Each structure stands twice: as C-alpha cells, then as structure tokens.
Amino acid sequence: MAHGHDDHGHGSGHDAGHGSAAPGGHDDHGHGGGHDDHAHGAAAAGGHGGGHETHFQPAGMSRGLAVLVLALGVAGGFFSLGVTGHFDFGGRVIDLNDLFDTPWPALTVLCLPLVAAFVQIFVGRKLPRRGDWVSTGAVMVGLAISLMMFGRMIGIYDWQFQRIHEIEWIGLFTRSAPGQPDVTSFRIPMGILIDNITVIMLVVVTLISTLVHIFSMGYMVDEPRYSRFYAFLSIFTFSMLGLILCHNVFALYMFWELVGLSSYLLIGFWFEKKSAADAQKKAFLANRVGDIGMFLGIVTFFYFTGQITYAGIFKGVAEGAFSNHMGLLTIAGCLLFCGAIGKSAQFPLHVWLPDAMEGPTPVSALIHAATMVAAGVYLVTRMFPVFTPDALIVVAWFGGITAIFAATIALCANDIKKVLAYSTVSQLGYMIMGLGASAYTNGFFHLWTHAFFKACLFLGSGSVIHAVHTQDMREMGGLWKKMPITFGAMLLSTFAIAGVPGTSGFTSKDGILGDLLFAAHHHAALWPIVVFAFVGAGLTAFYMFRLIFMTFTGKPKVQEKFDHAHESPWVMAAPLVILGALAILSDKGGWFQELVGPPPSAASAAIRMDLIAHGQPVVEEAKESAHEGGEHESAEAHPSNEAASAETSTSARRHPYEDPLEHEKHPAHTTAMIISIFVAGSGIFLSWLTYQKKVISAPKIAAALPGVHNLLLNKYYVDEFITYFLVQPFLALAYGCARFDLKVIDFTVNAWGYFTVLCSRVAGLFDQKVVDGTVNGTADVVQSAGTALSRFQTGRIKTYLAWSVAGALLLVGGFHLVTNWKHVFVRRPAAVVEPAK
Amino acid sequence: MPLAVAANNMPVASLEWFLLVGAFLFACGIFTILTRKNAVSVLMGVELVLNAANVNLVAFSRFVKAPATLGPAGIELPKGVDPHLVYGAPWIGGNVFAAFVIILAAAEAAVALGIILGIYRNLGDVDVDQVTGMKG
Numbered sequence: 001m002a003h004g005h006d007d008h009g010h011g012s013g014h015d016a017g018h019g020s021a022a023p024g025g026h027d028d029h030g031h032g033g034g035h036d037d038h039a040h041g042a043a044a045a046g047g048h049g050g051g052h053e054t055h056f057q058p059a060g061m062s063r064g065l066a067v068l069v070l071a072l073g074v075a076g077g078f079f080s081l082g083v084t085g086h087f088d089f090g091g092r093v094i095d096l097n098d099l100f101d102t103p104w105p106a107l108t109v110l111c112l113p114l115v116a117a118f119v120q121i122f123v124g125r126k127l128p129r130r131g132d133w134v135s136t137g138a139v140m141v142g143l144a145i146s147l148m149m150f151g152r153m154i155g156i157y158d159w160q161f162q163r164i165h166e167i168e169w170i171g172l173f174t175r176s177a178p179g180q181p182d183v184t185s186f187r188i189p190m191g192i193l194i195d196n197i198t199v200i201m202l203v204v205v206t207l208i209s210t211l212v213h214i215f216s217m218g219y220m221v222d223e224p225r226y227s228r229f230y231a232f233l234s235i236f237t238f239s240m241l242g243l244i245l246c247h248n249v250f251a252l253y254m255f256w257e258l259v260g261l262s263s264y265l266l267i268g269f270w271f272e273k274k275s276a277a278d279a280q281k282k283a284f285l286a287n288r289v290g291d292i293g294m295f296l297g298i299v300t301f302f303y304f305t306g307q308i309t310y311a312g313i314f315k316g317v318a319e320g321a322f323s324n325h326m327g328l329l330t331i332a333g334c335l336l337f338c339g340a341i342g343k344s345a346q347f348p349l350h351v352w353l354p355d356a357m358e359g360p361t362p363v364s365a366l367i368h369a370a371t372m373v374a375a376g377v378y379l380v381t382r383m384f385p386v387f388t389p390d391a392l393i394v395v396a397w398f399g400g401i402t403a404i405f406a407a408t409i410a411l412c413a414n415d416i417k418k419v420l421a422y423s424t425v426s427q428l429g430y431m432i433m434g435l436g437a438s439a440y441t442n443g444f445f446h447l448w449t450h451a452f453f454k455a456c457l458f459l460g461s462g463s464v465i466h467a468v469h470t471q472d473m474r475e476m477g478g479l480w481k482k483m484p485i486t487f488g489a490m491l492l493s494t495f496a497i498a499g500v501p502g503t504s505g506f507t508s509k510d511g512i513l514g515d516l517l518f519a520a521h522h523h524a525a526l527w528p529i530v531v532f533a534f535v536g537a538g539l540t541a542f543y544m545f546r547l548i549f550m551t552f553t554g555k556p557k558v559q560e561k562f563d564h565a566h567e568s569p570w571v572m573a574a575p576l577v578i579l580g581a582l583a584i585l586s587d588k589g590g591w592f593q594e595l596v597g598p599p600p601s602a603a604s605a606a607i608r609m610d611l612i613a614h615g616q617p618v619v620e621e622a623k624e625s626a627h628e629g630g631e632h633e634s635a636e637a638h639p640s641n642e643a644a645s646a647e648t649s650t651s652a653r654r655h656p657y658e659d660p661l662e663h664e665k666h667p668a669h670t671t672a673m674i675i676s677i678f679v680a681g682s683g684i685f686l687s688w689l690t691y692q693k694k695v696i697s698a699p700k701i702a703a704a705l706p707g708v709h710n711l712l713l714n715k716y717y718v719d720e721f722i723t724y725f726l727v728q729p730f731l732a733l734a735y736g737c738a739r740f741d742l743k744v745i746d747f748t749v750n751a752w753g754y755f756t757v758l759c760s761r762v763a764g765l766f767d768q769k770v771v772d773g774t775v776n777g778t779a780d781v782v783q784s785a786g787t788a789l790s791r792f793q794t795g796r797i798k799t800y801l802a803w804s805v806a807g808a809l810l811l812v813g814g815f816h817l818v819t820n821w822k823h824v825f826v827r828r829p830a831a832v833v834e835p836a837k
Numbered sequence: 838m839p840l841a842v843a844a845n846n847m848p849v850a851s852l853e854w855f856l857l858v859g860a861f862l863f864a865c866g867i868f869t870i871l872t873r874k875n876a877v878s879v880l881m882g883v884e885l886v887l888n889a890a891n892v893n894l895v896a897f898s899r900f901v902k903a904p905a906t907l908g909p910a911g912i913e914l915p916k917g918v919d920p921h922l923v924y925g926a927p928w929i930g931g932n933v934f935a936a937f938v939i940i941l942a943a944a945e946a947a948v949a950l951g952i953i954l955g956i957y958r959n960l961g962d963v964d965v966d967q968v969t970g971m972k973g
Contacts, residue, residue, distance in 0.1 A: 795972030797965055798871055805867055 064570025068577060078144045082151020097156075099149050100194050103165035107192070109145050109202065110241045112138035117234035124227030135230040136213040139237050143206040146199070153199045159597040159657035164247055164311070166191025188308055193247030196595045197444065201244040201378060204451045205371050209237045211575035212366040215459050218572040219362055219466055229269060229360070236262035240371050244378070248308040249298045252379070256294070256339065259372045260287045266367060267359040279355035286352035290342020294379075297335030300328065301386065314385045326388065333391030336383055337398070344376025344428045347402040351719055353425055357417040361462030364417060369424050369458045370451040377431040381444045384435065393525050396436025400529035403429030405716065407539035411546070412702075412712040415471045416461045419547050423497065424454055426536060430512055433533060437526055439515030441596045445587070446512055449504035452586050453493035456579030460490035463572050464551060467565040473550040475561055480552040482565040485573045487552045489580030494548050496583040498541035499680040504587035506676075509537060511593075513676050514669030518661075521668065537676050541683030549691035597657030855896030862889035876953045876963040880946065887942045891935040898931035 081087055086095050099105045116138035124131035153161065169190035213233060220229055239258035246252050260283075268280030302308055304325070305316025322329040340346065345353035356368045367373070380387070380395065387395065406425035413419045427450050434443030463486040464479060465471055480487040496505030513533055520526040556562030567573065659665070690696040702709040714720070792803070817824060862885055869882025957963050 793972060795969030797968065801867075802871055 064574055068570075068574045071574075072578070075143070075147055078147040079151040082148035082153075083155040085152060085155045096148060096152050099145070099152050100161075100163045103192055105145050105149065106165075106194060106202075106245055109142040109206065110192075110238065110245055112141055113234040113237040113241065117231045117238060120227050120231035120234060124231060127227070130227040130230075132213070132217055132226065132230050135234040135237075136210070136217070138234060139206055139209045139213055142202075142237070142241070143210045146202040146206040149194075149199050150203045153196055153595065154591060157591075157595065158655040159196065159595050160655060161595075162193070162195040164191060164193050164309075166247060166309075188250065189248065190251060191247045191309075192245040193310065194245070197378075197381060198244055200444075200448060200592075200596070202241065204374075204448060205237065205240050205244065208366055208370045208451060208455045208579075209233070209240075211455070211578060212362045212459070215365075215462065215572050215575045216360075216362045218569045219462055220360060225269070229266075232262055232265045232269065233363075233366070236266065236367060236372070240375070243375055247310060249301065249310070249313070249383075250308050252382075253291075253295060253298055256291065256343070256375065256379075259367075259375060260284060260291070260343070263287075263356070263367050263372055266363040267356045269360055269363065270358070273358065275355075276358040279352070279358040283352035283356050286349045287342040290338045290340070290349055293335045293338025294340075294342075297332050297338065300332040300335065304328075304332075310382060313383075317386050329386070330388045330390045330394075333383075333387040334394050336386070337380065337391065337395055340376030340379050340395075340432065341398060342376070343379070344373050344432060345402075345425045346376070346398045346429065346432060347405060348718075350402060350406065350425045351722060354418050354421040354715075357415070357421050361417065361458060361465060364421070365455045365458030365462065369420065370455040373424060373428055374431070374447045374451060377428065377435065377443065377447050380432065380435045381440065381447075384440055392436045392438065393523070394436070396433050396526060396529050399429045399431070399433030399436050400532040401429070402426065403433055403536040404532040404539070405429075407536045407543065408712055409715050410543040411539060412709065413543075414473050416464065416473050416476075416547065416551065417458075417471055419473070419543060420454070420457055420461055423457075423540065423544065426540060427454065427497070430509060430533065430536070433529055434512035434515060437512075437516045437519040437529065439512050439519070440598060441593055442508060442511030442515050444596055445592050446508040448592065449496065449508040449583075449586050452579050453496040453503075453505055453583035456489055456493040456576060456583055457497070459572070459576055459579065460486050460493070463568040463576060466568055466572065468561045469564075470558075470561060473547065475558045476551045476556070477554045478552070478556040478562060479565055482562070483552075483567045485567060486576055489576035489583075490552070491548060492580040493583040494544045498544050498684060499537055499676055500684075501677060503584050505583070506680075507587040510669070510673050510676050513537065514665065514672035517672045518665045518668035534675055534679050538679040538683040541680040542687045545684050545687035546691050549687060553692060593659075594656030852896055852900040855892060855900075859889045859892035859896065862886075862892060874964045874966055876956060876965050877950075879965055880949050880953070883949070884942060884946070887938055887945075891938050894935045894938070895932045898935075901931075 082096055085097060086093050116135045119134050120131050127134065166189040168187055170188040172186040216229065220226055223229060236259060239255050239262055243252060243255035243259060246255060264280050264284045267283050268276050270276045301313050305313050305321045307313050307316050317329065342349045353368055353373065357364055403426050406422040406429060410419050410422035410426065413422060431443045431446045434446060463483065464476065467483060468476055496503035499506045499509045516526065516530050516533055520530045690698050866882045866885030866889060869885060870879050873879050873882065953963055956968060960967055
C-alpha cells in the first residue's frame with residue numbers, strides 16, 4: 001500500500017479499515033469466532049422452527065438474530081481461516097494454499113450443487129422438509145470453501161494471482177514415423193482457472209445463492225413443487241459456478257447455456273400461468289439470439305488462434321493472430337458481446353428480463369438480478385483483452401443506451417418487481433458501459449456491489465409481496481411500521497443503488513463515472529455516454545426512492561392489505577439483513593481495486609494506448625509477468641506454495657495493483673464525484689417532493705407530457721417493435737414456409753407416393769401376368785405333355801413290347817450308324833496296291 | 838456265310854450261324870408274342886425268346902475265349918498264378934448261364950401260368966388284349 005487511498009477519489013469519505021491491512025475491514029463482522037461446523041449446523045436446525053411463523057414475533061426474531069450472529073461468526077471464521085492461510089487441526093497443520101494449488105476445493109464447490117440437484121430430483125419429496133436442506137447444505141459448504149478462498153485471496157494479496165488446473169479433454173494424434181512417438185496435433189483442454197476475479201465471483205454466487213436458498217424456505221414454503229424448486233436452484237448454482245470456474249470458452253459456452261436452461265426452468269416455475277410460460281419462452285429465445293452471436297465469436301477466435309483457453313486466445317491475439325484482420329477482431333469482439341447483450345439484457349434484447357419477473361421472487365433475486373445476468377458482464381471482463389478500441393466503443397454505447405433507456409422506463413412502472421427489473425437492466429448497462437470505457441476494474445466492481453444491493457432489493461420486494469400479496473406499488477404504502485427489518489434493509493440498498501456517499505453503490509458507480517469522464521476526455525465518441533450515465537444516475541435515485549416512498553411511507557392506500565401485512569419470518573428477514581449490511585460494507589477496504597488490476601494479459605494495451613494519449617509500458621510488463629507467473633505456478637505449484645505457507649505474515653509479499661494513471665484520473669474522479677452526488681441528491685430530493693410531500697404532482701406532469709408518458713408506460717414500444725418488425729415477419733415467414741411445406745413439399749411427397757403406387761401396380765401386373773404365367777405355363781406344359789405321353793400307356797402288354805423292340809432296334813441301329821457312319825455312308829476308294837517291282 | 842474248316846478239314850459251323858439261329862428264334866418269339874391273342878401262345882413266344890438267348894449264350898461260350906492271363910474285369914494276374922485256380926474249372930463258362938435261364942424259364946412259366954389263370958378267373962378269357970388295367 002505504497003500510495004494513499006485518499007487519492008483514489010472514490011471511497012474517500014469512508015475509509016474505515018483502509019489504513020491497516022485490508023482484511024481488517026472484513027474482520028469487522030467476522031470476529032465472532034465459532035469456527036466449528038456444529039454451530040453452523042445448529043444454526044440451520046434452529047431455523048426450521050421459524051419457517052412457518054406468519055407474524056412478527058419478538059421472541060422468534062431474537063432467536064433469529066442470535067442465529068444470524070452465529071452464522072456471521074462462522075462465516076467470518078472461515079474467512080479469517082483463509083486469511084491466516086493455515087490452521088492447526090489436532091496437531092496437523094493444514095495449509096490453505098491447497099485451496100488454490102489443488103483443483104479439488106473448487107471442484108467440490110462446483111459439484112456439490114449438482115449432486116444436490118440429483119438428490120432433489122429423485123428423492124427430494126420423500127426427504128424430511130422436502131429436502132430443502134440438501135440444496136442449502138450443498139451451497140453452504142460451497143460458501144464456506146469460497147469464503148476460505150476469499151480469505152486466502154486477501155491473505156495472498158497479489159493482483160496477478162492465477163492458478164490453472166487443466167486436463168487434456170480431447171486430443172487428436174497425428175501418427176508420426178514408426179518407432180517415433182505420436183504427435184498431438186490438436187488438443188482441447190478442460191480445466192479450471194482460479195484468479196481473483198474467479199474467487200470474487202465464487203463468493204458472489206455462493207453467498208447470494210445461500211441467502212436465496214434460506215429466503216426461499218420461507219417464501220416458497222406453501223409451494224407444492226417445493227423440492228423441484230430447490231433442484232432447479234441447485235442446477236442453476238452448479239451452472240453458474242461452472243461458468244465462473246472454467247478456463248476455456250467452450251466450457252464457458254456450455255455453462256452459459258446451462259444457466260440459460262436453469263433460468264428458463266425457474267422463470268416458468270409457475271407454468272400454469274400463461275404469462276409465466278410465455279416469459280420463459282421469451283427469455284430463452286432472446287438469449288438464443290445473443291448466444292448465436294457469441295458462438296460465432298468463439299468460433300472466430302478458435303479459428304484464428306487455434307486455442308480455446310482464455311490464456312491461449314489472449315496469447316494468440318497478442319502475438320498477432322488477427323494482425324492481418326484487425327477489422328475481424330473488432331467484429332469477433334462484437335459477436336462475443338452479443339452473448340452479453342442477451343444474457344445481461346442489454347438494449348435490443350433486454351425485453352426478456354422484465355418479463356422474467358413472472359418467476360418466483362427469490363429466483364429474480366438470484367438469477368435475474370445478482371448472478372446470471374451478471375454473466376454477460378463477467379464474459380466481457382474475462383475476454384476484455386480481445387476487445388479492440390472500436391469494439392469497446394460499441395460495448396460502451398450499448399451499455400450507455402441501456403442504462404438511460406431502462407432508467408426512464410422504471411420511472412413509470414408501478415409493479416414493484418418491474419421497477420427493480422428495469423433498474424437491473426439499467427445497472428447492467430452501467431457495468432457494460434464502464435467496461436466499454438475501459439473502466440475494467442470499476443465495471444466489474446459494480447457487478448460485485450450491485451449483486452448485494454440488488455439481491456437485497458429483490459428479496460425485500462419478495463418480503464413485501466409475501467406480506468401484502470400484491471406487486472402493485474399503488475396498493476402499498478406505510479409498510480415501514482409493519483415491516484421494519486425489510487424496510488431498513490431495502491432503504492440501505494436503495495441508498496447504495498442511488499449512489500449516496502458512504503454506500504458501496506456510490507463507490508462503484510462513481511468509479512465508473514470517473515473513468516468514463518476520464519476516457520471521454522480522450523475519446524470524443526464517449527461524451528454522449530457520459531451524459532447518459534449522469535442523467536441515468538439521477539433517474540436511478542429518483543425511481544428507487546419513488547419505490548421506497550410508494551411502498552413504505554405515506555398512508556396505506558389499501559387498508560385491508562395493510563392490515564394483513566406483517567414482517568416476514570426470520571428465514572426471510574435474515575438474508576435481508578446480511579445483504580443490507582453488505583450493501584453498505586461490500587466496498588470497504590479498498591482491496592478490490594488493488595486485487596482486480598488491469599486485464600491479466602494486456603492485448604488491450606493497444607486500447608489503453610488509444611484512449612490514453614501517452615500510454616505507458618507498465619501494462620506490457622504486467623502482461624508478461626502475469627502470464628509467466630500463471631504458467632509457472634500451474635506447472636509446478638509447490639515452490640510458491642511453500643513460500644506462502646512459510647510466511648505467516650502475508651504482508652511481506654503483497655502485490656497490490658497500483659494504477660499508473662491514478663494522478664491523471666484524479667481530477668476526473670473528483671469532478672464525477674461532485675456531479676454524481678449532486679445528481680443523486682437532486683433525484684432523491686425530487687422524488688421526496690413528488691411522492692412524499694406531494695408538492696410536485698406526478699399525474700400533472702404525465703398529463704402535460706402525454707406523449708412521453710405513453711412512451712415510457714409502453715416501454716418505448718420495444719416489445720411492439722419486436723412484435724411487428726421481427727416476430728410478425730418471422731411468423732409470416734413461418735406461415736409461408738408452412739404453406740410451402742403443405743403445397744410443395746407435401747405435393748412432392750404425395751406425388752412420389754402416387755408414383756410408387758403406380759409402380760407397384762405395374763409390378764403387380766408383371767408379377768401376375770409374367771411370373772405367375774411362367775409358373776402356370778410350365779405346369780400347363782407339363783400337364784399337356786403328360787396327357788400326350790399317357791396315350792402311350794395303353795395298358796396292353798403287347799404295345800409296350802412293340803415299343804420296346806422298336807426302341808431296341810432303333811438304339812442298335814442308331815448306335816451302329818453313329819459308330820460306323822463312315823463305313824455306311826462313305827464309300828472308300830479301293831486301296832491301290834502297287835505291283836511289286 | 839462260309840463254314841469254318843477245322844484242322845482235320847471237316848467243315849465246322851462258325852459263330853455267325855449260331856447267332857443267326859438265335860436271331861431267327863428271337864424273331865419268331867417276338868412275332869408270336871405280338872400276334873397271338875391267347876396268353877398261352879404268348880407264353881410260348883416268350884419261351885422262344887428265352888431259348889434264342891440260350892443259343893447265343895452257349896455259342897458265345899463256345900467261340901469266345903477270354904485271354905488266359907486276364908482276371909475278372911480285365912485285371913492282369915500276377916505272374917505264376919494259375920488262372921484255373923482263380924476261375925475254377927475251365928469248362929464252366931458262359932454256357933452255365935443257359936442252365937440258369939432254363940431253370941428260370943421253368944419257374945417263370947409256372948408263375949406266368951398262374952397269372953394267366955388269374956386273368957382267366959377275373960376276365961373269363963385269356964385274351965391278352967383284354968388286359969388293359971395298366972392303361973395310363
């Protein structure tokens with residue numbers, strides 16, 4: 001930590017724990033101790049009683065609070081174990097560097113949910129509590145391991161940290177000369193890549209998944225297909241973890257499709273509703289559009305570099321695999337980005353995400369807010385080095401348009417989940433925009449912080465829906481008295497998403513805005529994006545506080561629903577509390593920026609050069625060392641392993657990333673911070689005036705601008721546009737094809753059928769007339785011959801004898817003729833006898 | 838056809854004369870069989886045919902000598918093996934077949950007469966032209 005953190009621009013107002021080692025910031029909620037698993041198990045067991053509580057009960061709540069503190073202690077225990085790096089287990093010292101130096105911990109995290117999914121599918125219903133503890137336990141073990149990994153990552157504190165464990169998955173051999181070993185000419189490896197990004201994503205996924213599993217115990221308890229729900233959740237968790245852990249694009253694509261599948265299954269979980277069934281199909285098809293582009297991108301990279309691993313592709317690109325086709329590299333990057341457009345719901349394909357809110361709310365929180373939709377951002381983050389400057393501008397524009405576009409729609413939405421859905425689309429737009437503007441670290445940082453506060457908001461909305469049984473905010477109001485915990489957690493998260501200083505959302509969004517401003521100074525094409533971003537930030541603050549005001553404050557609009565409202569059972573409240581806390585805390589410590597440096601391989605050096613007039617060679621060196629480091633350690637992991645375990649104090653070998661451009665970025669960040677605080681503040685203020693004080697009348701504004709209001713109410717008619725310009729032509733095409741099928745293809749098939757029948761008739765005739773005629777004719781000939789010959793059989797012995805004699809004579813005479821025909825027919829000249837001399 | 842002349846200048850009948858006699862007898866027999874209606878006459882014709890064969894057998898036995906050194910089926914005997922010891926008495930030749938034929942003819946005549954009696958009993962006649970039970 002050579003440089004001061006106050007210079008960062010972000011996080012200057014809340015640098016608790018910055019001065020000391022970064023782990024310190026995280027120990028705050030982790031020093032409860034309780035390292036043993038039994039406490040954890042007891043926590044889970046204790047939770048079972050509370051699942052069916054329907055009213056807010058102080059006693060139940062205090063027990064829940066105790067369990068919550070215990071769980072936090074256990075989690076903190078795992079985390080601090082990881083930071084320490086080793087622990088004494090009955091005299092046996094266990095080295096936690098093995099978390100990274102062997103693939104098994106990561107594979108355990110990956111595979112346990114899969115096992116749980118199978119258990120749930122086959123025997124889930126017969127298990128006690130319909131088996132929810134199987135899935136929850138599996139993901140909890142994953143969370144424990146992930147937290148240890150996270151702690152170990154903080155302990156190692158090396159931004160270039162990377163481990164690859166791979167096996168040869170497919171190897172094709174070329175046979176060489178006899179006696180020589182065969183040459184592997186083509187190989188596809190399969191393996192896992194563990195670096196800081198992976199570990200961070202592991203924590204996001206397992207943590208939110210665990211909390212959602214726990215939340216669902218309360219939210220889904222009346223569901224007849226309860227165990228199936230948990231099975232689907234487990235499948236999703238497995239797929240998402242695989243997507244994070246894999247080290248090549250083929251596996252990425254496979255898991256990408258698997259998360260698409262689990263999303264499909266979970267959106268349509270209540271498939272009896274037609275809207276849910278339609279939504280699941282829509283989501284799947286919209287994703288398919290993006291995935292085709294992504295697949296083409298993957299194939300392009302494979303074609304040009306011959307590699308499927310991230311490292312291999314980066315190396316190939318850096319070594320100039322595309323040097324003669326730079327335009328193609330841009331196109332390939334854009335194609336790859338198509339996958340992110342689909343999965344992360346960017347502008348043209350965002351339509352599926354609001355509809356996906358038909359799924360159960362915990363699913364919306366897990367999949368359609370925090371993790372799966374972030375997969376697109378993760379993809380761009382992972383593949384960042386291959387994006388050319390032009391491709392990044394495209395990415396930035398898509399993100400920017402999405403951010404402002406979705407934010408404006410959210411202004412007019414009245415369904416609480418729809419507001420959050422459009423807010424998710426908008427925030428994903430911010431991440432994508434940040435990545436496109438080379439705010440690599442901050443774009444990914446926003447993923448991290450957004451995951452927590454958005455999951456909190458969604459689970460909070462689930463809690464509200466659970467309480468009032470409606471999703472329409474116009475029927476809510478004044479709920480804060482009835483649901484203080486939900487209100488508190490959601491308020492914290494709303495502060496975070498609105499960008500109130502001191503929250504995690506402020507730090508990450510401000511990081512993006514600052515980097516954006518900085519990049520726009522060097523790239524004029526980004527200026528409109530900057531405007532979008534700041535306006536979008538204001539709108540975000542406005543509509544999120546609109547949600548809070550309409551839902552929790554003011555007077556209840558429907559008294560009956562208000563009277564029945566109640567605080568959710570603590571299995572639902574506890575995840576809210578944890579996520580609400582993380583909405584504030586998840587950015588603290590400054591470790592993120594120091595551990596997620598620039599892309600590990602810097603083929604993107606060119607991009608930075610392009611954006612930054614005076615590019616520096618730092619990145620180039622970083623690439624070299626990062627790459628070699630990764631290779632070296634994956635090949636023989638032990639030297640560094642021993643080195644790490646030998647040092648109990650990890651601070652000696654910390655390698656935080658230091659941004660060489662920090663001083664240049666500083667003014668931009670300061671400006672961005674000032675503007676964003678102003679914008680967010682005015683957004684909140686206007687929202688307060690409009691929905692709390694009612695000084696400004698929203699209906700009057702709507703009446704004054706009917707066109708705009710209608711446009712927003714109808715979501716810019718994107719769905720209609722897609723319906724009329726894509727779906728209808730497509731349907732017309734399909735009908736045309738059907739008609740072609742009916743008229744032409746069926747006609748051909750039928751004609752062929754008639755022709756076949758005709759041929760059969762001819763063949764039948766031939767069979768009957770010719771073949772049968774031959775057979776019958778033979779029989780007739782035989783019969784008539786027999787009839788003719790039977791005339792010789794007179795029965796008179798004398799006739800027989802006469803024939804016999806005649807035959808014998810004929811034979812003798814004939815034989816004589818045949819053997820002696822010369823004597824009979826040829827007259828020989830008489831021999832001339834020479835007279836003797 | 839010249840008669841053969843023996844060593845003592847006595848004329849001796851040659852094989853052809855015997856065959857001519859046999860052929861004549863055979864022709865007479867066949868003629869009898871084909872022309873007579875009476876089954877007994879037919880039987881007598883059969884006897885003529887049989888005896889024509891006997892004449893031939895005896896004549897061939899008298900005039901045709903097998904080479905002494907050849908065994909049955911023309912296989913040459915090893916040297917020093919007496920063919921008499923192999924074939925038995927040299928005077929027993931094809932003529933023995935004639936004796937067999939005579940015996941068979943007697944038996945056949947008995948059987949044939951029995952058949953004729955049977956025919957007579959069934960048809961009330963011995964006209965062989967009436968017997969057409971094997972007509973196809």
